Amino acid sequence: MRNCRNIRWELSAYLDGELTPPQRTEVEAHLASCTHCQQALLEMKTLVSGVGALPKLQPAPRFLAEVRRKIARAEKPEALTWRDHVFRPFWLKVPLEVAALIVIVGLVISGELRLSTQKIAPLKLAKAENRENEHGNTVLSETRARPATAKESKSAVAAQAPAMGTPGLAIDDDKKQLLDKSAASEMVAGGADNQPAVGPRRIPVVRNDDELSTTPPSAPSPVVDLIRSIEFPRSKPSEIVTVHARVFDEVRNQAQQLAARCSGRVVIVPQSKDATEQTFFVALPQEYVAAFKLELLKTSGSSTALARGGIAGESVTASAVAASTGVLTGNAPTNSSADGLATFGLKDDATAAAPATLLEIRVVAPAN
Amino acid sequence: MERVLNPDAKAEASDQELLERCRAGDETAFDDLVLRHQQRAFNVAFQLLRDHEDATEVAQDAFVSIYRSLGDFRGECAFTTWLHQIVVNLARNKHRWWKRRGRQASVSLDTTVETADGEVPVQVAGNTDAPDIQAVKVEFVELLSRRMHELPRKFREVLVLRNVDNLSYEEIAEVLECSIGTVKSRIARAREALRESLKGEL
Numbered sequence: 001m002r003n004c005r006n007i008r009w010e011l012s013a014y015l016d017g018e019l020t021p022p023q024r025t026e027v028e029a030h031l032a033s034c035t036h037c038q039q040a041l042l043e044m045k046t047l048v049s050g051v052g053a054l055p056k057l058q059p060a061p062r063f064l065a066e067v068r069r070k071i072a073r074a075e076k077p078e079a080l081t082w083r084d085h086v087f088r089p090f091w092l093k094v095p096l097e098v099a100a101l102i103v104i105v106g107l108v109i110s111g112e113l114r115l116s117t118q119k120i121a122p123l124k125l126a127k128a129e130n131r132e133n134e135h136g137n138t139v140l141s142e143t144r145a146r147p148a149t150a151k152e153s154k155s156a157v158a159a160q161a162p163a164m165g166t167p168g169l170a171i172d173d174d175k176k177q178l179l180d181k182s183a184a185s186e187m188v189a190g191g192a193d194n195q196p197a198v199g200p201r202r203i204p205v206v207r208n209d210d211e212l213s214t215t216p217p218s219a220p221s222p223v224v225d226l227i228r229s230i231e232f233p234r235s236k237p238s239e240i241v242t243v244h245a246r247v248f249d250e251v252r253n254q255a256q257q258l259a260a261r262c263s264g265r266v267v268i269v270p271q272s273k274d275a276t277e278q279t280f281f282v283a284l285p286q287e288y289v290a291a292f293k294l295e296l297l298k299t300s301g302s303s304t305a306l307a308r309g310g311i312a313g314e315s316v317t318a319s320a321v322a323a324s325t326g327v328l329t330g331n332a333p334t335n336s337s338a339d340g341l342a343t344f345g346l347k348d349d350a351t352a353a354a355p356a357t358l359l360e361i362r363v364v365a366p367a368n
Numbered sequence: 369m370e371r372v373l374n375p376d377a378k379a380e381a382s383d384q385e386l387l388e389r390c391r392a393g394d395e396t397a398f399d400d401l402v403l404r405h406q407q408r409a410f411n412v413a414f415q416l417l418r419d420h421e422d423a424t425e426v427a428q429d430a431f432v433s434i435y436r437s438l439g440d441f442r443g444e445c446a447f448t449t450w451l452h453q454i455v456v457n458l459a460r461n462k463h464r465w466w467k468r469r470g471r472q473a474s475v476s477l478d479t480t481v482e483t484a485d486g487e488v489p490v491q492v493a494g495n496t497d498a499p500d501i502q503a504v505k506v507e508f509v510e511l512l513s514r515r516m517h518e519l520p521r522k523f524r525e526v527l528v529l530r531n532v533d534n535l536s537y538e539e540i541a542e543v544l545e546c547s548i549g550t551v552k553s554r555i556a557r558a559r560e561a562l563r564e565s566l567k568g569e570l
Binding site: 008009010011012013016018043044047048050051052053054055056057058059060063064066067068070071074 | 402403406407409410411414415424431432435436509512513516530531534536537552555559560562563566
């Protein structure tokens with residue numbers, strides 16, 4: 001005999017007459033002796049009869065006509081309107097339109113990003129170019145980030161030279177130039193291969209942005225501060241002049257006198273005690289560079305130095321040197337380029353706006 | 369003018385014969401099929417959906433579907449089985465459509481129906497009880513109908529096919545394309561679930 005739980009599951013089919021004869025006999029035998037299952041059967045009958053008594057509703061009177069209308073419409077599809085083309089089928093159109101929208105938005109955003117980065121880079125380069133053009137000179141900036149100031153925009157800022165045994169300064173040149181400085185100056189001193197130690201080429205601009213800086217930030221040295229304080233409006237790339245003399249101060253004093261006469265000036269930088277050569281800088285108008293060098297080498301008491309040292313930098317024609325030298329010595333011919341000017345002092349105003357050249361004067365003790 | 373046919377007048381023609389005539393191009397045979405089975409289709413749809421408008425649409429669409437597929441019907445099963453299959457499937461689709469839109473169907477038997485003749489009360493067929501008994505019965509049946517609608521779809525389908533349309537287990541198995549054993553156990557579980565939901569009401 002099966003238990004009540006199993007019989008209960010059979011009561012439904014028993015009521016529907018869907019049990020096999022043996023199953024029906026078994027259920028009836030259990031029901032005869034089980035009042036709980038009899039009660040369950042009664043409830044089941046009520047339930048089933050209730051479901052069977054659910055109202056039979058009449059369909060709409062025009063049910064058939066509507067079926068016919070739908071069939072006719074399906075057989076003869078109406079002409080598609082623009083709405084059908086635009087909006088149907090939704091299940092296809094909506095996802096496609098959403099996907100298209102996403103693609104368009106993505107393209108716009110990526111385009112904007114690309115555009116903005118393209119705008120930023122040229123802007124930075126343009127800034128640097130502007131400064132460069134304004135100076136006629138490339139600025140090798142400090143690695144420190146700092147806002148551009150008017151003063152700074154006029155300044156040629158030099159990076160401190162790397163340790164080469166001879167501490168010194170290089171202005172308006174790149175690092176490679178700095179590294180080659182000693183060798184270049186020696187070559188200049190050799191005289192035979194007179195070639196510009198410093199070309200007019202421009203160095204890559206080092207941007208002021210911290211994140212773009214490739215060199216590690218370092219504390220500013222006194223030399224850098226000094227150089228930064230010097231204003232060389234539209235100065236040209238520096239030239240290196242090697243003077244063979246025993247006394248550095250004499251050469252420097254001579255240079256100061258000469259520079260004072262051509263509205264130039266001498267800049268003294270701290271020197272290392274271990275240095276085999278001593279260096280100072282002279283800023284002066286470009287047109288007097290050749291004459292200045294000539295005079296300096298002459299007055300330094302070493303005529304051989306002129307022959308050996310020569311002039312580093314641009315080639316100067318003999319007549320131009322002569323004319324400038326005349327002005328420098330106060331014997332300027334009246335038809336010279338400095339026509340009407342007896343002394344350099346009168347040239348101050350005229351040359352104030354002229355491009356200045358920075359000369360690096362190296363004083364080296366004679367070998368003998 | 370719409371033809372009004374009495375289904376009993378065509379009783380002599382079996383569903384199979386009417387289908388044959390339909391395939392032969394006799395449009396009136398199809399009309400006879402619709403008129404004979406429209407109430408069955410509509411009531412099954414209504415008990416599955418409990419919405420008059422949706423039930424009408426589902427029942428009509430079922431006949432449209434049959435009309436289009438007349439050539440494919442090979443007579444492996446009874447016409448009513450085929451009709452029930454289509455109605456149940458269309459009702460499932462409609463139910464899914466509701467669920468996607470969060471719609472809850474709940475229709476009282478007191479509701480009115482919009483017809484070509486204006487708004488009329490829902491017609492309930494075959495009710496011959498005394499008015500007081502009738503009132504109690506209507507109340508219980510209304511409750512039963514609501515509870516049935518709250519059952520899972522599979523339970524509701526077997527209960528409607530079995531007790532609303534009096535299909536045998538074998539016919540239900542054909543309509544739902546499952547085994548008779550499945551139908552048997554599903555009906556038993558559906559009734560148990562319904563009884564549980566009506567505890568105290570029986």
